[in-house]
Amino acid sequence: MWRFILVLLLVTILPASADAWRRPLEEVPFSYEPCGGPFQGPCITDIPFPFGETLQLTVESVPSQADIAKYRRPDHDLDTIGDLFAELRSCWSPPPADHARAGMQMSVRFSLNRSGGLIGPPRMTFATAGVPADTRATYLNAINASLKACLPLKFTSGFGGALAGKPIAIRYVDNRDLGK
Numbered sequence: 001m002w003r004f005i006l007v008l009l010l011v012t013i014l015p016a017s018a019d020a021w022r023r024p025l026e027e028v029p030f031s032y033e034p035c036g037g038p039f040q041g042p043c044i045t046d047i048p049f050p051f052g053e054t055l056q057l058t059v060e061s062v063p064s065q066a067d068i069a070k071y072r073r074p075d076h077d078l079d080t081i082g083d084l085f086a087e088l089r090s091c092w093s094p095p096p097a098d099h100a101r102a103g104m105q106m107s108v109r110f111s112l113n114r115s116g117g118l119i120g121p122p123r124m125t126f127a128t129a130g131v132p133a134d135t136r137a138t139y140l141n142a143i144n145a146s147l148k149a150c151l152p153l154k155f156t157s158g159f160g161g162a163l164a165g166k167p168i169a170i171r172y173v174d175n176r177d178l179g180k
Helices: 002-022 065-071 081-091 133-150 157-163
Strands: 055-060 105-111 123-127 167-173
Touching: 055 081, 065 081, 081 133, 105 133, 123 133, 133 167
Parallel strands: 055 167
Antiparallel strands: 105 123, 105 167
16 A cells, blocks of 8 residues: 555656756746736736835935936825825925035935824934034934925825835935035
8 A cells, every 4th residue: 555655656746846857947037927826936026116114215405317207296196105205205305505515315214194194203314424413403404394394195095004104214315516
């Protein structure tokens, strides 16, 4: 009886493993294919945003010509992460040039509730090294004022529920030519 089970097992396993050896190797494992169903093998969806818990965004004071479209405020309720990022980019207004510093970078982290308001005040997580405290305070005040002018954001009900409580990290880069 055991011999019969062993032969049956070998008959079913060997052809499957031999088939695996005959398949050509892909140059790029898990190449991009449309996700058609659970039995069609692995696929990777085209997600242009970083994976992980935090939504990350960089906002420049003067966007490049290629990125100008990303800084236009959407004319509808926010329904995607791209819409949210465009809205947050369009809100930024840097401090006046006489209080600014060329090349200054500052990052803040915050979360939004389902109705588009802040859950708590934005927390500064990074500032350019060697910058005086009053310059850091000026930029943090400009960030808070820009966010306050933009809030509450108008989400669709489904997107607001999905986004509520997720951390959002924004890196602000002052790339203006201040001529100082």
